[in-house]
Amino acid sequence: MENKVILLVEDNPRDEALTLRALKKSNIVNDVVVARDGVEALGYIFGNGSHASERAVMPQLVLLDLKLPKVDGLQVLRKIRSDERTRRLPVVVFTSSSEEEDMIKSYDLGANSYVRKPVDFEQFLDATRQLGLYWLVLNQVAPAD
Numbered sequence: 001m002e003n004k005v006i007l008l009v010e011d012n013p014r015d016e017a018l019t020l021r022a023l024k025k026s027n028i029v030n031d032v033v034v035a036r037d038g039v040e041a042l043g044y045i046f047g048n049g050s051h052a053s054e055r056a057v058m059p060q061l062v063l064l065d066l067k068l069p070k071v072d073g074l075q076v077l078r079k080i081r082s083d084e085r086t087r088r089l090p091v092v093v094f095t096s097s098s099e100e101e102d103m104i105k106s107y108d109l110g111a112n113s114y115v116r117k118p119v120d121f122e123q124f125l126d127a128t129r130q131l132g133l134y135w136l137v138l139n140q141v142a143p144a145d
Contacts, residue, residue, distance in 0.1 A: 004060035004136050006032045009041040009076065011068050015096075015117065019063065022128035030136060033059065038071025042079055045086060058086075061135045063094045064111075066102055074105055081110040090135055 006023070010016045016034055023032060035041035042048075045059070062080070066073035073093065080086045092113045093106045103114045115131065118124045 004030050005057045006030050006132075006136070007035060007041065007044060007059035007062045008032055009035045009038070009062060009064045009068065009073065010094075011036050011065065015065070018121070018124055019094075019128055022125040023132055025125060026129035026132055028129070028132040028136065030060070030132075031057075037069040038073065038076045040070075041068075041076050042071065045080065045089075046083070059089065062089060062091045063131070064091055066093060066095045066097050066106070074102075074109060077106065077109045077111060090139065092131060092135065094131070 006028075008016065008019055010019065016036075020032060020034075023030075033044060035044055041062075041064070045062075064073045064076060068076070073095070077091055077093070080089055080091060087110075090112045091110070092115060093102075093111045094115050094117060095102065096117045097103075098116060106114050112135075113131075115127060118127055
C-alpha cells in the first residue's frame with residue numbers, strides 16, 4: 001500500500017514544527033513534504049521548478065496556510081482548482097487568519113475545509129490530529145481524471 005503524502009504549505013517555522021509534532025504525536029506516520037512559500041508548493045504539486053525531478057507522489061492532502069511569501073495561499077488554491085489533474089485534491093486551509101473574507105474566498109475557490117489554527121498547544125495538537133485522521137483515514141478520495 002502506498003504511503004499517503006501530506007503537503008504542508010507553511011512559512012512560519014514555529015507553526016511548521018508544531019504541525020509536524022502534532023502529526024507525529026497523533027501517530028500519523030505519513031510522509032510530510034513541507035513547502036515554505038506558494039511557489040515551492042506549486043512546484044511540488046505540478047512537478048516543475050526546483051521540484052521537477054523530486055515529485056513522485058501526488059499529495060493525498062494539502063494543509064495550506066494563506067499568508068505566504070511569493071505566491072499567497074489563495075493563489076495556490078486557485079491554481080490547484082483550475083487544473084484538471086488537481087481539481088479534486090483535498091485542500092484544507094489551515095491558517096491563523098480570523099478574517100471572514102479569507103474564509104469566504106477560500107470556500108469560493110474550492111477549499112474543502114477552513115480551520116483556524118488554535119493558539120493553545122493542546123488544542124493545536126487536537127485539531128491537527130482530527131484533520132489527519134479525517135482526511136487521511138476516513139475521507140474517500142475521487143480518482144484523478
